Amino acid sequence: MNVERCISLHNEIVRHGWVGSGRSADTLASHSKSWFEVFGDEAEAERSNLSPGLIQFLEQVQIPRVEEEGFYPEFFYWVQGLSHPEHMFEFKDMLYDQKTNLCTLSLTIYDTDDISTQNWYSLETVLTLWLSQIRNETIQAAPEKGGRLREEWPEVFGEYWEHAPWVFVPYNENMLKHNLDVWEKLVEAIESRMPAASRSQAAERPMYGLLDDNIRDTIDIPHQCAYDFLFPARRPRFKMIAPGLRVITSSDFPEQPFRSYMSKDKEEVPPVLLFQSDLNFSEDPTWTPQSLDDAMVPNFFDYRDIKTYPSGLYLLPTNHRSLEDGISFVLPYAIGGKGFARRGDGTNFAGGEDSRGKDSFTELYQPGRRALEEFQAQSLAGVLESWLGMVE
Structure with a gap:
């Protein structure tokens, strides 16, 4: 795994979500913590089970949160964010193989029927694809209220905004x-x-x-x-x-x-x-x-x-x-x-x-x-x- 590249890609997606939600990029660092900082002792208890590259990744990626506002944005439209240490080795969502440094997604119950037949990709490839979806404006971040997207595509928000601050945009x-x-x-x-x-x-x-x-x-x-x-x-x-x-x-x-x-x-x-x-x-x-x-x-x-x-x-x-x-x-x-x-x-x-x-x-x-x-x-x-x- 190209750790530095993956950290950069991850944090760039985070930045797009933060700015798209109506916040200044200058405030992102002061409102972000690493995975180890967020989960504290529970995260430290898993350190010995993690590869050096994965440890570096989890120490340096940004997880934004504004606790006084109750704002805990999802990382991206397809995934909620980095797993809680308690669920880190469960067979669901994004799966990462520490031996091969490859990953795949289990977005539905059918995806785990025979995981060995699925295609696996480097984390860099996954994050690059997701970032390209942001740049192509297929996936965009939006503020909680108002904004151009809400006017153009009110139906993608629905009564319950499932992946806030991200929305799937059918056409652009x-x-x-x-x-x-x-x-x-x-x-x-x-x-x-x-x-x-x-x-x-x-x-x-x-x-x-x-x-x-x-x-x-x-x-x-x-x-x-x-x-x-x-x-x-x-x-x-x-x-x-x-x-x-x-x-x-x-x-x-x-x-x-x-x-x-x-x-x-x-x-x-x-x-x-x-x-x-x-x-x-x-x-x-x-x-x-x-x-x-x-x-x-x-x-x-x-x-x-x-x-x-x-x-x-x-x-x-x-x-x-x-x-x-x-x-x-x-x-x-x-x-x-x-x-x-x-x-x-x-x-x-x-x-x-x-x-x-x-x-x-x-x-x-x-x-x-x-x-x-x-x-x-x-x-x-x-x-x-x-x-x-x-x-x-």
């Missing part, structure tokens, strides 16, 4: 810019490789907007990720973004399969079809999915009165617990039953590593378990980056 400008940038690169890469007869047209000034400006007022979705992507995105000079998959146009949008659920007056956005196949997905009336996690059918649990619709790539319906650029690639037929198809984490569509798979219409491009955060669907940018790699 950084997310939009990243998706638009990757899409631009993909379109440019494809157009630069088009036949000579098409390249002269491609050399003209690029056009922007998958949809025409004159239909802005007719699109019944709020100005969130889907809307904000459709109009500034570069318009390709080709129709098919992948074999059998075409980019939607203004003439297609009125035929969006979940159009009846679209409303500017609702915060939620239903599934939005971006890339469409000419083949339909049809739900078998005998299927009885029990939850959102049923991988057999598309992730449109609240819209299941619509049984047949085009297969293709959809932006997932929005909610305050998931990122708005998440996608579901709906196939017209199920794959995975023979165990060859794999998720991003290497598991088959049944969630295991053996040869027994499970047929699914929706698991293509899905990441599987992400050990350092709660599950999030694959992002649009993630799929576009994969296609860009295939083109280049």
Whole structure:
């Protein structure tokens, strides 16, 4: 373990939480204690059980607290903070192996089913990822009252603020810019490789907007990720973004399969079809999915009165617990039953590593378990980056 680096990363996350909660960075040091200072004799009793590197880490990381205000902020959105000495060797939350200096997270009861099969990472990698989520503004700290975030995303706070001062932000400008940038690169890469007869047209000034400006007022979705992507995105000079998959146009949008659920007056956005196949997905009336996690059918649990619709790539319906650029690639037929198809984490569509798979219409491009955060669907940018790699 790079102890000095891990201490620096940890304390930088603490600083973001402290400042984001409305306090001055200059007051952080005077309101912080080390792990050994917080837990005193109970911590000292465990010193002999800890490695030298872990001892140094626990002696120098900051744990902020304002006792007169009862302010004991959580370290980060995914974890509450450093464990109490009494619970330090329990098999839950973040697990740290003192022999290998690697760690993993057990965020749900299912994560401890077989911990030996989970991916383990250095503490530096974990803290770096979390800090990047802060800098990308996916996870942000907010003051107890007021503030821009509370005005923009009141639903992420709820009646009981579970991870104060941290909140999960489903959509922000950084997310939009990243998706638009990757899409631009993909379109440019494809157009630069088009036949000579098409390249002269491609050399003209690029056009922007998958949809025409004159239909802005007719699109019944709020100005969130889907809307904000459709109009500034570069318009390709080709129709098919992948074999059998075409980019939607203004003439297609009125035929969006979940159009009846679209409303500017609702915060939620239903599934939005971006890339469409000419083949339909049809739900078998005998299927009885029990939850959102049923991988057999598309992730449109609240819209299941619509049984047949085009297969293709959809932006997932929005909610305050998931990122708005998440996608579901709906196939017209199920794959995975023979165990060859794999998720991003290497598991088959049944969630295991053996040869027994499970047929699914929706698991293509899905990441599987992400050990350092709660599950999030694959992002649009993630799929576009994969296609860009295939083109280049």
